[in-house]
Amino acid sequence: MKTVRLDLTLAEANLILEALGQMPFTRVYQLVNKIQQQASGQIEEEQNSSEKQILS
Numbered sequence: 001m002k003t004v005r006l007d008l009t010l011a012e013a014n015l016i017l018e019a020l021g022q023m024p025f026t027r028v029y030q031l032v033n034k035i036q037q038q039a040s041g042q043i044e045e046e047q048n049s050s051e052k053q054i055l056s
Contacts (some may be wrong), residue, residue: 013039 008016018036020028 010039010043 013035017032020032
């Protein structure tokens with residue numbers, strides 16, 4: 001399956017998750033989980049990068 005990369009702010013991603021929360025759980029739970037996993041991984045990377053810059 002082809003993938004699409006999106007560049008969203010954290011607020012935009014949260015808005016999408018909020019909208020998905022209004023839909024039936026059985027239709028969206030996998031998508032919600034995928035968004036949360038990818039976002040948390042990016043946020044962790046960003047935090048680690050910021051910490052390394054502070055320590056340098």
